[in-house]
Amino acid sequence: MKKKTIGRFDKADFPDLHLNDISVKVDTGAYTSSIHCDNIVEEKGCLKCTFLDEEHPLYNGKEFKFTDYDIVFVKSSNGIVQKRYQIQTTITLFGKTSKISLSLTTRQEMRFPVLLGRKFITKKFIVDTEFFDLSYNQKQE
Secondary structure, eight states: OOOEEEOSEEEEEEGGGTEEEEEEEEOTTOSSEEEEEEEEEEETTEEEEEEOOTTOTTTTTOEEEESSOEEEEEEOTTSOEEEEEEEEEEEEETTEEEEEEEEEEOOTTSSOSEEEOHHHHTTTEEEOTTOOOHHHHHHHO
16 A cells, blocks of 8 residues: 655544544644543543533543543653543544544644544655645645
């Protein structure tokens, strides 16, 4: 399979979550992918959270409920291990929809609400940091 070139950041759609044109940062230093959520609560086999993205008033504060999720342990770049909830969903980049695992985390200090890690990027993309919004620009044409 030929790999597509992706830049250092882009915009993606998450069809299962009904989110469109969400800013994503491509991070070859991160193994897993994550999405910025708050108020992450597990109650009676149901995981609830609130999506946060100030760029998208339509989606900012949107509540999600998941019955299918996992608990994972993620080590940050400073060596601290965090317990996180992880969901399986879909992402659309360059007109192609793929499965993706996203850990739910509070990323309020970060500029991008979604981080794409190596687990997702590998075998699909070559990262060229000179570029950005390649998928989004293709979608607009």
